[in-house]
Amino acid sequence: MAPRREKIGDLDVSELRDMLARGELAIRTGPLTFRIQCDFPDVAASIHSLYAAHPVLIRPDFADFHVAVRSPHNLRRWFRPQAEFFIDGDPPFEPLPRDQAPALLEWGMNWTIAASCHQWFSIHAASLERNGRAVIFPAPPGSGKSTLCAALAWRGWRLLSDELTLLDPDTLRANALARPINLKNASIELLRSFSPDAEWSPETYDTSKGWVAHMRPPAGSVARMHEQAMPRWIVFPRYVPDAEPMLTPRSKTATFMPIAENAFNYGTLGRTGFEVITRLLDQCDCYDFIYSRLEDAIEVFDWIAESDQEPRQVSSGGGT
């Protein structure tokens, strides 16, 4: 009998590499299926490690997106080689240095979702779930949202996504993607010591971002990636060196624009986008959160989750 191949981790690396090179491999991440073609061994190794717990599909009849990472067809094949991301044969952005190919695949997949999935209201934000309720961190790069997200994902919260929060415009429920978490510079060391068991992609140096690495999402988050969660809190985290943790309620009015600005398709969805944010704010408590130590943050978010144990009707909440 053929070995069971339900998850990426059930394949051995060489088998995965061959399937990937032939374009037969598809990964299920939350509600989406990506079929991927790439003949770079480092990309195969990275997928094998980062997506070990994700469902694998081999030559599925249908995939939502067909993507590839390849060398561009020019002289750069030999001279300072590059890697280029393709969706259905079309390269949406400029190539990157060859050693960033695994990260390029991750970013390309995020771009594909952000640029095409207008069936959802998509926010550039991390989100996590506990007891069926979701917290959303819509914050600009550098605010420490991915760091906080990674830490919480290993301490009692379920990872929905570290980059893309996808809300169903009718129900407002947040989808889970359970994709690898993208971390930069000092955050990488910090989380290596914070969660020593986590699996990582190799670090690469990107001229615009500094050192970057991807962390494998916790297996529990991947196993439950088909469960949506109802947004309950919107928190703007900010890392401030040596700061004592401070959670301050934030006005809903002042939260509207940062959500709109961090949404990928606020303009595209027009009226629907406006209504989604209004309804979202109606049902969420909004906070600013300053922190310097992850342990403090864990404690504060435990408290947030516990304080909301009772099922309750949507009301004005504590943020106004």
Added chain:
Amino acid sequence: MKVTCFHLLIQLLNAPEREVGLSLADWDRVLRLARRSNLMGRLAESLEACSVRERLPAQVQPHMAAALALSAHQSQAIIWEARHIAAALAPLNTRVVLLKGAAYAAAKLKAARGRLYGDVDILVPEPQLPEVEAAMMLHGWTAGHIDPYDDRYYRRWMHELPPMVHLKRGTVVDVHHNILPRTARNAPLAERLLQAAVALPDSPFAVLAPCDMVVHSATHLFHEGELGNGLRDLLDLADLMTEFSMRDPAFWPALTTRARELGLLWPLRLAFRYLVQVLDFPVPPEALVDAGAGSMADRLRDMLYLPGFRPDHPLCASPATAIAKSLLYLRGHMLRMPPGLLLAHLGRKGWMHLYKSSSRTAV
């Protein structure tokens, strides 16, 4: 298999109500081709129009919902952008004609359904060009840091100013004074098009008269050096012809007469040819005869255009497609300018390309 998924897409666009026969694997390929040819919106709108969306496979429905959301936004955005242009040009008191996509949207034509828009194209009388450019700049559009060679190329040889980009919105307007470059052998007199243009009700803009609109669409398509949107442009033509011939029984004879008058019968003849061959579109036999029978040269052109209308997608790729595409590029340029000038231009472009390996400029 390579051929059938393209034909499936065409069948689906022609008769969306017959979608039931498609397997999930068919849908997978059809959606990929539609995405690559910028036809997702059009496909979604036609499936929606015959209310088959609920019958589609569950995996397909979210993609159609996404495409509908995008196309609704696009049709709003193009009208919004046109309003800004109108505000900028209002003091000039000149007749501004919207061309192509913007015109289809403003005139509420069926061709606008589900269409994606790139630039807004406008046509103004050539003597007013300097005032129009100044007014546009005053309202935030600028050609930006354009290479002096490109700037001169546009101003000296082309039928339009260098593309003007809005500083805040990033939107692009192409200001035309004719529909073909000055260097093209058969550039028509722009005054004739402007004279025949039709004012839109409740709008400061005009659009080309129906026959001119079709002739322009065909002329544009067959002067292009690449057919990235070739299939979409062919579908535009089919929609325009269907709608105009239903409104006016004398449309077909008027169309060929006008094309002959403008000296642009040959692009119309090619349009007929590929509407029939690629889309199986019912051009009336009299119109076909009137436009002239296919010559030997037309049959040779098929070798360029038939692969050219296929989406530029791995599912449709073959070595023949690649060769056909580079020949089309050359042909597009040959129609735009005489050989000596073309050689100098392509030489210069090739030379520049060596230095700017990532340049994706439009010229």
